[in-house]
Amino acid sequence: MVFPRRSGVPVRLRAGTAKGPWHMEPVLCSIADAARLLGIGKTKTYELIDARQLDTVAIGVRRMVTVESIKRLAKGAGLDEAA
Numbered sequence: 001m002v003f004p005r006r007s008g009v010p011v012r013l014r015a016g017t018a019k020g021p022w023h024m025e026p027v028l029c030s031i032a033d034a035a036r037l038l039g040i041g042k043t044k045t046y047e048l049i050d051a052r053q054l055d056t057v058a059i060g061v062r063r064m065v066t067v068e069s070i071k072r073l074a075k076g077a078g079l080d081e082a083a
Helices: 031-038 042-050 069-075
Strands: 026-031 056-059 062-066
Touching: 026 031, 026 069, 031 042, 031 062, 031 069, 042 069
Parallel strands: none
Antiparallel strands: 026 062, 056 062
């Protein structure tokens, strides 16, 4: 079977194109991405981080937000304190 190629990587091996035992959902995202996912600004995102309603992980000089904490916030946990 021949797979179309783009940038030398077979389609079946490109990120996000195939699901299987090797596929992982994102665990972390940038603060800008977290703000975009929640539909709020970066300033409010930083306020939620300071209020410990969003969990972060430091990787080098980058601060990443856990996707789990975004999902938890979106489901309603802690929205009363954030408002």
